[in-house]
Amino acid sequence: MNYDGLRSCSRKCIELDTECPNTDCRLWIDYPQENNCTLISVNENDSMTLREIGERIGLSFARVKQIEQKALSKIKRFNIEW
Numbered sequence: 001m002n003y004d005g006l007r008s009c010s011r012k013c014i015e016l017d018t019e020c021p022n023t024d025c026r027l028w029i030d031y032p033q034e035n036n037c038t039l040i041s042v043n044e045n046d047s048m049t050l051r052e053i054g055e056r057i058g059l060s061f062a063r064v065k066q067i068e069q070k071a072l073s074k075i076k077r078f079n080i081e082w
Contacts, residue, residue, distance in 0.1 A: 031056045
């Protein structure tokens with residue numbers, strides 16, 4: 001990764017204005033508006049609401065909220081500080 005947080009493949013997709021063909025990548029999402037890449041989504045939008053995240057990954061707002069709460073409880077349980 002570079003200073004902008006993007007991988008070289010993400011930069012190439014932006015440069016060529018193409019969707020990412022690597023569906024096996026853990027950062028791939030089915031959201032062609034942002035080249036099917038979570039890094040590009042974050043880079044273009046900065047912070048997003050849970051609804052926006054749910055729209056991109058195909059989950060409801062409620063389910064994204066549940067996942068967020070579970071992740072936060074794990075962080076608290078292991079005393080991980082931000």
